[in-house]
Each structure stands twice: as C-alpha cells, then as structure tokens.
Amino acid sequence: MMKPLLILVGFLSGAVAAWAGPPDGPPVSGYQMMTPETQQLQDDDFLNPAMFLVDRGITLWGREWTQGGATCQSCHSDIASDMAGVAARYPRIDPVSGQMVSLEGKIISEIAGRLGAPAPDYESEDLLALTALIGFQSRGMPMNVAVTPDSGPWIAKGKEIFETRRGQLNLSCANCHQDHWGEKLRGDTLSQGHINAFPVYRLTWSDFGSRQRMFTWCMESIRSEPYAYGSEEFLAMETYLAVRGAGLPIETPGVRR
Amino acid sequence: MLDRTFRKNLLLWTSAVCAASAAFADTGPLTEVPGDPARGLAILRDGSLPSCLICHQISSLPDRDQGQLGPTLDGVAGRFTADELRLRIIDARKISPETIMPAYYATDGLFRVGRNWAGKTIYDPQQVEDVTAYLMTLAD
Structure with missing residues (x-):
C-alpha cells in the first residue's frame, strides 16, 4: 500500500517539476490584470503611446544606415508579409551563426553586420522602434519559440534564474509571478510575468x-x-x-501599468 | 526503510528548529533605547523602505492598497511575544526556512544583492525595535 502511493507521489512531483508553465492552467497575459482604462489604452491604436515606436520603426525601416547604403527594406521589401510571425519565434537559434539570439540581438547584428553601421544600444529609441515594428507584424499570433535540443539548455538556465531567490529582499521571480499571481501586492495585481507585449509603454516609467x-x-x-x-x-x-508563456498572443506594442 | 528515514529527518528537522528557536528566544531587544510605536508606524509607512503593508494587512490603518500575500497583522500582539515578533522581523527564515518574507536584519544566505545594498540590512537595529513596538500595539 505504502509503496505504490510513494511511487505515485514521486511520479506526480516529477511531472510537476518537469512542466515549465505556471502551476494552474494555461498562461494568463498581464493584460488580464490591467484596469479597463489601461486595457483600452493598449487596445486603441490611436491612444496607445507605444504606437509611436511602430511609427518610428516604419521610418527607420527605409533609412540608409550608411550613406548610399542598404536599408532594412532593401532585403525585406514587404514588412507585413516578410516579418509576420517572426517576433513570435524569438529568441531562437540563429540559422546563420548557430547561436541563441533575441530579436533585439538579431536586429543589432543585422545593423552592425550587413548594414555596416554602429550597433544601436539596448533601450535606444532606434532599437526599441525596430523591435516594436517587427513585433507588431506578429500581433495576435501565439508566442511560438521552438523547444529543441539546442534551445533546451537555454530554457533550463532561464528557468533556474527565474526560480533562484536573489537580492536583499531574497525573492525569486517565481515567488511572486508563479506562486502568488493574481494576488495584490499593494495596489498591483501580480501578473504571471509574461513577455508577450514587449516593447511596452509602461505608465510607471512614463517611457518605453x-x-x-x-x-x-x-x-x-x-x-x-x-x-x-x-x-x-x-x-x-x-x-x-517565451516557452513558459507559449501560446499567448503577441500584444506588441503593449501598455503596462 | 523509507519510513525510518522520514522519521529520522523529522527528528533532525524538529531539533534544528527547536535549537534555532532556543538560540533566538533569548534574543532580547537589539538596542538600549526602547522601541517607539509611533516611529515604528512611520517606518512602516515609509515608501523608501520595504513596508510590511506591501504583503500584510493592518485593518486599523486607513492606508489604501494593503497587501494580501502574508497573514494579517491584526491582533498579532496577542499571538506572539515581543521577542517572537522581533525574531520574525529579524529573520523569518529561522522560523520557516522557505518563507518568502525578507529578513529585515540579516545579510547571510543572500545571492546577488545589489551593489548599493551589499552587506547592509533592510532595517537598522533601532528600526527593528520601533516596528516591533508598533506591532505590539496590535492587540485584538
């Protein structure tokens, strides 16, 4: 009697540990934790402050990065069809370099490599704008990062970081965004910590x-x-x-509290 | 076999907890100056410090948006002595190793503490005393 029970418990805990997702049910976008006002701000393209990035991105798409040099458009002429679904697949193992790369990392290497211009900085307006523009072409599509033998170690490492307690307050991401999502942390409802809306305009920052x-x-x-x-x-x-939130629709460019 | 291991672990764990409690039960006030409840309340409301109210509730306070993650602090003075409360503020891990409550007066067992906070505690000793004194006013 004891032994089968133990085996069952062992099997169940092993199964739970192997599953990367939040503990109860399919992933829930942070959008669901926002007030109706903030949701409306994201939903209305004319009100959404982050649409500025998309507009800026369109300008940059046709920009020559060196005098008389190529533009993004030179190779990707129809952004709507060429870039549809691309952001939903990042980060991915780059087929050219064989290295894991984020969407930002890929844009940086394209500009610095193929286009021969200085690499844009992280959080620069140029990089945010191009990331938002490409992300926007996947809006509504499910996050769909491939789980492969090559990406496996990255996923495992990310999970470990997510679950490691850190800092003077000694909290892991999982302590709040896995174990207590949906509960109030002061005025805010804790989200599950998904990344399907980035780049975002964040009200707390008054910035992208x-x-x-x-x-x-x-x-x-x-x-x-x-x-x-x-x-x-x-x-x-x-x-x-990205894997933990697989299936969540891309909301780029999002708005968050 | 498994049963015996479990019992042995339970015994070890229990004695470890008792030892930890015993070691800390004698930890009286951290300072000579008695805690000041009014200052304790001010510390609790100081936005620059990780407030109890981020996670806990004190329903006698008018403060909006109190937390839900931890147990209510209403009547907490009736459940614990000052020494027991102080220990939970100093380092709640001594009571419950897996607690998500930060240790307000400990620097051990932490990982990648920000450079501005390295080696520093959340509260200084007098702040521990003041907050303890305030919590001891929360009788039923």
Missing part, C-alpha cells in the same frame, strides 16, 4: 521599455544586481519565459 528593461527593473526592485543587457542570463530568461 524592452523585456530586458523589465527584468532589470524587477531585479532592482528586490534590491538585486541585475544582469547586463544582452547578457546570456537575460537571453536565457527571455527564452524560458
């Missing part, structure tokens, strides 16, 4: 920000040393969170 800016902000909030923009740690977190 990438996924990695959000990671940085969260880590600083718990008085922890954040990882660097473009670091392997942040790339691993993006990869894990």
